[in-house]
Amino acid sequence: MADNKKSDIEQQLEQYRKEHEKLKLLFDVTRNISRELVLDRLLMLIMDQVKSVLNCERCTVFVLDREKDELWSRVAHGEKEIRFPSHLGIAGHVVTTGEVLNIPDAYADPRFNPEIDKKTGYHTRNILTAPMRNKLGEIIGVFQTLNKIGTAFNRDDEELLNAISIIAAVQIENAQLYEEQKKTFESFIETLASTIDARDPLTAGHSKRIALYADEIARVVNLDDSERAVLRTAALLHDYGKIAIREAILTKDGRLTDEEFKHIQRHPMFTRSILKKINFSRELRSVPEIAASHHEKLDGSGYPNGLREAQIPKLGKILAVVDVFDALTSKRHYRDRMAFEKVIGILAEGTGTQFDEFFVAAFKKIPLDRLVLVLEEENAERLDTGDLTLLSKYNTSDILRLPGSEERTPQQEELRRTFDRYYTRKYNGVEAAGSRTAGSRAAEGRAVEGG
């Protein structure tokens, strides 16, 4: 009887040990994933956790996109996402039926599609797939785990995966909410920027382009994500103050009077005072100051505050460079663009007095494919992939360093010809959108200046 009791207790102990182990795993998974609100990173994290907890080779989370009736997934370490109709394959089966599917021998199961293994060279032995449900019981995705190490998936694995999927669903929905909110905010800012630009046909697309150029400089000088977010937002909104500038002056044909010019010069001040009213998140708190400083110059001759050198915020200095570059390469888009060397010459001339040397240099290091993608942003779908690959190996400094056309190697000649074709908008045999919106406005007399 003592023996019976002992073995009872030992059984109970074993039971507790197992339960405890499982609960501890679950608790750790929960704690780890609850830290992540950025959807992409969250999905990666969940897949990693499940792989290690279930001791298997692969784990994929497929998220259900109800609007498109598709399942999508981020491939580990891959940049692209996989998408397919939500009724296809084993994942589709699980979404449709809501059943857990434990397939001990993939190649013996008719629902398994061996084509994917053929393509990837991977060998699938066994599969465990479970639906992921939110708190309302709705299926919001699927967990798919492959190749349990050393054996097949058992009932314990099914239970564990089920428990994890409940926790994961909560956090995935939180991250989706967060992401949705972020997207709304960003598209909102973009829409505003384009609305403002649209008030003056000469500046259409200006704010978007300078946000893109600025981000290229940010990449060259290695700014961190949060500075890039500030720079991008400030770039998109830098001209918002123009909403307070009288339209008659903003769109005036011919030379502006001094008074009119002074009125226009108030726009960065309006930008600041409007943006100051916005309750920006901690990360974006400096946006109003940065946005308002795009017309400051190193020598103190800029506006609105006549700041000098170190007084001008770093990100504002980036805006100053790209703002003028875009003004010079886009405002006059009803006729040929000013020669590229001349544009860069104007930047060079202002370096040290108007522009910060460091950021002018960084601008010249932007790979030419990226530069052309922004320059010809409105014709993006007409750019040739081969040409872009060629251009990606060079930057503006390389263009400036080219010898005269007589002395160029065939490679150098090809680089120059390719770049010029896009810069002058004479690619694809047809004239591109920019030059088609021709004529109409004679803004010749107007000071060449960014927005």
Place this chain on the structure above:
Amino acid sequence: MADNKKSDIEQQLEQYRKEHEKLKLLFDVTRNISRELVLDRLLMLIMDQVKSVLNCERCTVFVLDREKDELWSRVAHGEKEIRFPSHLGIAGHVVTTGEVLNIPDAYADPRFNPEIDKKTGYHTRNILTAPMRNKLGEIIGVFQTLNKIGTAFNRDDEELLNAISIIAAVQIENAQLYEEQKKTFESFIETLASTIDARDPLTAGHSKRIALYADEIARVVNLDDSERAVLRTAALLHDYGKIAIREAILTKDGRLTDEEFKHIQRHPMFTRSILKKINFSRELRSVPEIAASHHEKLDGSGYPNGLREAQIPKLGKILAVVDVFDALTSKRHYRDRMAFEKVIGILAEGTGTQFDEFFVAAFKKIPLDRLVLVLEEENAERLDTGDLTLLSKYNTSDILRLPGSEERTPQQEELRRTFDRYYTRKYNGVEAAGSRTAGSRAAEGRAVEGG
């Protein structure tokens, strides 16, 4: 020896049982709180969970506001928050030192401030207070639990509270992030709305006010939170399309030509096409349609689409009512407001052809204190609390039902006088802001019409 072994196992079992119990509690708490991203609700939830897990009478979470160096907390079931400097009291002590404080006898401890008990009538016996740290180890708040039931807090409680505080910190930071983002978005929309309104001095504050009026109707007819969010956003942005209207026409003195009037009438269409570009979250997806329908009329004579009756979105019908009410009570604010009866008369006249009867009736049910708070939104701090309490007991229908001044009871007379004083902006002896921005513009010839 067998006995020794048995007792070893039993001890181990006991240990497991205890650990298991604790882990299960933690897991449940984690799972429960991970569902909530709305900060207020999250804090309530955490406090409830801790109270039940620690078996004590009260639990308060104090959140550290680093910018103001204050601790704040939401009182259970209370509407207001408590705030105090972050170094004060026992919570302040814990924030400053980072120590866990377990006080078995509050009144014997010099750090305990008995004044609070005196004020609230509560009797504090014992206190357990622990710092809440985020993943970087920074203190982001404090947990304070009071009166362990039947005994004092022990080491197990300390450990449990510590473990919970780690989990809670993660989710509180997630919720703060979410909230911050939401606040940014909302203040952004408000800023835009006021920017648009500011282009035409006659409409200053219009969008904000109609958002407030619309929300009052929403309250009367019991719309749910998500409809109210749509209504509010659509109200704030309904005139955004005016950005595409030529300023010269928008601010023209004197009567508009037919052509000019037609141009202005395009603004709801512009509102829609601009807002359509925004990637609104699922909840706000209908904002562009609602915002664009504020000039539709039940009989089909409205614009931009000449929709009829059921074709007009419900929330658009609310906007139509409040848009006209605000136009009639504010546009001419440089002189006396149109008599209230006349304004309501115009709404009544249009009921059934222009306005939906249900929402006109709802408008008349808005308590008068709320109505006055919106009417005199720019003078909010000058409204008398006693007057507002009086007005809160009546609505527009009550005003319309009053007998002629000869036959009124003293109460009826007081109601009328009080309401009129605010409606005509002759309160506090001084003329209020609205009437001080007087004169200047002769927009007499302009059609009376909302924005």
